[in-house]
Amino acid sequence: MKLVIAIIQPHRLEAVKAELYKREVNLLTVSEVLGHGRQKGIAEVYRGVKETGNLLKKIRLEIAVNDNFVEPTVEAICKGARTGETGDGKIFILPLERCVRIRTGEEGREAIG
Amino acid sequence: MSSGDTGFVLVSAALVLLMTPGLAFFYGGMVRRKNILGVLMQCCILLCAVGVQWVLFGYSLSFAPAEGFWGGLAWAGLAGVGLEPYADYAATIPHQAFMVFQAMFAVITPALVVGAFAERMKFSAFLLLMLLWATFIYDPIAHWVWGLGGWLRDLGALDFAGGTVVHINAGTAALVCALLIGRRRGYDNKPNPPHNVPFIVLGAALLWFGWFGFNAGSALAANGPAVNAFVVTNTAAAMAGLVWAILEWLVNGKPTMFGTVTGAVAGLVAITPAAGFVSVLPAIAIGAVVSLLCFLAVTVVKPRLGYDDSLDAFGVHGIGGIWGALATGLWASKAANPAGADGLFFGNPGQLVNQLIAVGATVAYSGAGTFVLYKAVDFVVGVRVSEKEEHVGLDLTQHHEGAYTVLE
Numbered sequence: 001m002k003l004v005i006a007i008i009q010p011h012r013l014e015a016v017k018a019e020l021y022k023r024e025v026n027l028l029t030v031s032e033v034l035g036h037g038r039q040k041g042i043a044e045v046y047r048g049v050k051e052t053g054n055l056l057k058k059i060r061l062e063i064a065v066n067d068n069f070v071e072p073t074v075e076a077i078c079k080g081a082r083t084g085e086t087g088d089g090k091i092f093i094l095p096l097e098r099c100v101r102i103r104t105g106e107e108g109r110e111a112i113g
Numbered sequence: 114m115s116s117g118d119t120g121f122v123l124v125s126a127a128l129v130l131l132m133t134p135g136l137a138f139f140y141g142g143m144v145r146r147k148n149i150l151g152v153l154m155q156c157c158i159l160l161c162a163v164g165v166q167w168v169l170f171g172y173s174l175s176f177a178p179a180e181g182f183w184g185g186l187a188w189a190g191l192a193g194v195g196l197e198p199y200a201d202y203a204a205t206i207p208h209q210a211f212m213v214f215q216a217m218f219a220v221i222t223p224a225l226v227v228g229a230f231a232e233r234m235k236f237s238a239f240l241l242l243m244l245l246w247a248t249f250i251y252d253p254i255a256h257w258v259w260g261l262g263g264w265l266r267d268l269g270a271l272d273f274a275g276g277t278v279v280h281i282n283a284g285t286a287a288l289v290c291a292l293l294i295g296r297r298r299g300y301d302n303k304p305n306p307p308h309n310v311p312f313i314v315l316g317a318a319l320l321w322f323g324w325f326g327f328n329a330g331s332a333l334a335a336n337g338p339a340v341n342a343f344v345v346t347n348t349a350a351a352m353a354g355l356v357w358a359i360l361e362w363l364v365n366g367k368p369t370m371f372g373t374v375t376g377a378v379a380g381l382v383a384i385t386p387a388a389g390f391v392s393v394l395p396a397i398a399i400g401a402v403v404s405l406l407c408f409l410a411v412t413v414v415k416p417r418l419g420y421d422d423s424l425d426a427f428g429v430h431g432i433g434g435i436w437g438a439l440a441t442g443l444w445a446s447k448a449a450n451p452a453g454a455d456g457l458f459f460g461n462p463g464q465l466v467n468q469l470i471a472v473g474a475t476v477a478y479s480g481a482g483t484f485v486l487y488k489a490v491d492f493v494v495g496v497r498v499s500e501k502e503e504h505v506g507l508d509l510t511q512h513h514e515g516a517y518t519v520l521e
Binding site for chain 1 (some may be wrong): 147298299501504505508510513514515519520
């Protein structure tokens with residue numbers, strides 16, 4: 001089992017979701033986060049006072065998958081999120097020790113699907 | 114001069130002023146949250162820009178007495194527009210009270226157009242386009258309909274508070290802008306979920322409240338027609354909101370808050386030209402029918418034709434305004450207002466013909482004129498933001514400002 005964490009551009013979320021569904025990856029958690037990599041933030045000005053280096057809005061996806069779904073998931077995120085510009089984001093793949101479905105108490109492979 | 118009338122018109126002008134920020138919140142709630150300041154700013158800057166344009170030359174172009182295209186510059190800088198009444202417009206209030214009341218109409222009309230191109234127009238292009246539009250589209254049409262020597266006024270077309278000048282005019286311009294600027298990226302004939310429905314309700318409430326100044330104030334006196342306008346305005350809005358809720362209930366299973374206030378605004382639009390000329394039962398019919406027409410325009414026609422009038426400026430103001438202007442030709446009666454005229458249902462089919470001419474002239478001139486101005490501004494500065502700016506949103510890219518913090 002792996003936990004796939006991806007940071008993507010907000011406007012690519014719909015495209016990433018569509019690619020994931022095509023590959024039957026139907027379970028995901030989405031949150032709004034702030035951050036930046038090589039991109040710079042956009043300067044903001046409040047009543048004439050400039051603030052620089054602000055963070056950019058990003059979307060963080062968390063998807064727990066069984067091993068045979070790791071490649072399709074990565075492929076889907078890359079396909080959906082890539083624009084070719086800096087700021088497209090990153091994917092992190094972490095080992096996942098345990099997974100429990102709260103409703104039934106099932107664990108592991110069954111619980112993820 | 115009447116102190117009662119003067120006080121009433123000044124308060125009405127203040128009520129109409131409040132409609133522009135009200136409209137800003139009505140529209141602002143509908144957009145995605147990266148664009149709310151863009152929408153608020155587009156509406157509010159018009160309070161500033163047209164507020165100055167109006168006293169410098171807008172009022173003169175609209176209302177200075179003249180035959181022909183517009184009023185000319187005789188009253189530029191408010192020359193000769195003083196504190197004594199100008200009897201041909203309003204005999205019992207200072208001329209400047211009439212002028213400032215009209216200023217608020219000139220402000221909100223271009224603001225209505227904002228709904229068509231929300232979330233994708235460059236701010237610089239917006240400001241230029243709307244100042245040109247206020248000068249070359251709004252001012253001439255206001256002159257035709259309301260100005261001394263205006264040809265639609267002389268023809269006898271009835272427009273109590275601005276159905277043609279404000280709503281059909283803005284609605285037509287909205288459709289032209291939506292077609293020219295193209296769809297928002299990612300728009301798939303389904304509305305984006307509004308980011309703040311309570312803002313939409315707040316904005317609609319301010320619009321409804323301000324509309325009493327818009328319609329009752331258009332009597333320009335605290336008198337019977339003002340009361341009639343107040344009563345029919347409230348009734349049409351109420352009926353239209355109710356009918357929209359019922360339509361949603363029948364079609365989609367549940368009535369929605371967004372739908373109900375959209376209906377109420379459509380009712381306010383439709384009763385605007387008729388407010389001083391119809392009695393209360395026709396107002397119920399006008400309100401009921403406008404919701405049906407706008408509901409069809411927004412939920413069936415727009416997705417089928419595929420244009421992205423993002424916040425339904427045409428679907429509500431264009432369609433609602435045209436219905437209101439024609440309904441005035443149906444239900445106007447001298448019983449409701451001896452200074453008005455009888456409509457088709459009171460034995461005068463000619464009135465409906467006059468209304469059709471006014472609608473046709475407004476749609477034709479506003480449509481063609483908006484097309485030319487849009488193309489000119491696009492040529493000079495480029496109207497649409499870049500793809501990247503559209504993704505990041507107008508708030509950060511056009512104003513370097515964010516509406517909401519994610520972290521403190």
